[in-house]
Amino acid sequence: MSTDTKSIEDGASGQDVAQQSKPVSKFTRWYRSPLFNVILVGLISFTQPGIWNALNNTGAGGQQEPYLVNGANSLTFGIMVFGCSLFGILANRIGIKPVLIIGTLGYAPYSASLYVNNRYGTEWFVLFGGVTCGIAASALWASEGAIALGYGDVKDRGKFTGIWLGLRELGQLIGSSIQLSLNVKTQNRGKVGYTTYLVLIALQCLGLPLALLVSRPEKVIKSNGEKLRTEAVGKKKVSVKDEFRKTWALLKRKQMYLLIPIMIGFQWNGTYLGIYLTKYFSVRARTLGSLTSGVAATFANIFWGWFYDLKCFSRPTLAKICWFFFVIFMLGSFGWQVANEQLYRNSSPRVTLDWDNPGFGRGFASMVILRFLNESHYMFVYWIIGAFFDDLETLTLAVGIMRSFESVGSCVAFGVGASQVAPMVNLIIAFVMFGFTIPATSWAVFLVPERPEHVRKDVDSSSEDGNSVVAAKAAEAIDGPHP
DSSP states (O other): OOHHHHHHHHTOOHHHHHHHHSOOOHHHHHHTSHHHHHHHHHHHHIIIIIHHHHHHTTTGGGOSSSHHHHHHHHHHHHHHHHHHHHHHHHHHHHOHHHHHHHTTSSHHHHHHHHHHHHHHOOOHHHHHHHHHHHHHHHHHHHHHHHHHHHSSOGGGHHHHHHHHHHHHHHHHHHHHHHHHHHHTTOOSSSOOOTHHHHHHHHHHTTHHHHHHTSOOGGGOBOTTSOBOOOTTTTTSOOOHHHHHHHHHHHHTSHHHHTTHHHHHHTTHHHHHHHHHHHHHBOHHHHHHHHHHHHHHHHHHHHHHHHHTTOSSSOHHHHHHHHHHHHHHHHHHHHHHHHHHHHHHHTOSSOOOBOTTSTTHHHHHHHHHHHHHHHHHHHHHHHHHHHHHBOSHHHHHHHHHHHHHHHHHHHHHHHHHHHTTOOHHHHHHHHHHHHHHHHHHHHHHHTTOOSSOBOOOHHHHHHHHTTOHHHHHHHHHHHHOOOO
16 A cells, blocks of 8 residues: 555545654553553543542432532533533544543542531532532543543444443442441441541542543554544644534434433433432441442443444444343333332331341342443443444534533432432432433434444545545445445
């Protein structure tokens, strides 16, 4: 293959090709590899939302009452409704790494506010922490998913998504283990000890140095020695107006707007589960629940990461199998949880579920199963996005859009959770919201192609220049021919 032809296929200039031809050390190829960068992103996610999840999955951030924390979480996700899409656009403007770095700066103040509230009763700091967390999470959510999906080839996206989300759950596992060890003797209802927060805050401070180690997209070296094709991301100075126009055009695509209901509706039960833990479980059972939830979510990430990359099913068939499995088991789990809620809310005296008490397994198991299914849905949606789109620019915008709508659902869900409605009402709303997602998501599942689509301006322009055949051959070399 001539140098000119290779330059056309890679979308690179002659200077870039010359740079790619320079020999690089094994360490550099490893350090710049997609796998290493996805691992870094997973570790960042471990220190930031992983620790946040560890706190929230004990029920209301470890507090005795859920309402203040639910209000702060509603504020966080309210900011993210607009912030995720804005940071997705900003990532295409200034680069994805600077946005990732911003995403590591706001979680620790939120955890610090929970510590101050737990120890001294200060409430305003919790709301301020909700604001800083909302800004940081907007940046992190818009960048980490795009890196996990966009740095590797299509054939590796199930594995890379599993690594990213699995390492995020490592934060919950470690954080929850610390919480359990510090609260193992507390058999009554209440709040976790304040020393719990100090260890978790220290872990969250590791996010920034990890983010500084992530390679910029143009420096990533794939396993075959080629550079990642990233001309549009952070290098081409497109206007913000053009980015908004492309975001709107992407949102109008059927593959995107059909996924909006599931992004809004499928996590509503997470708020209910936080209330469920604070209302009916002892402190040590809550910390055990957080740990076990992390184990269940990690298993979901590992299993589905392996399953989505299986070659024995086509991608359209795989999508249908997984979605209808989720629908059946989610509806069954909701029915089980309604029965549990009805039993516990009518108990006299008020029930406190502890692992020493009879009947603990019934109430505990239903919560863990719902956590597993929530994580499975989460991974499924982002795998579908990776199955629809291939280029990093489009994936960055798509992840920002989807996480904005995910934030809409979480904002309203936590808002309902902060309004002190009965737990049964909250559960029924979550049940109805999931049912609302089924028709549109089923339609989207039937649109999943065998190979994702390139939606790039430079690919389009190459087609206009008569190079579409070369671009198609390059894509086939990466992911195989069209079916």
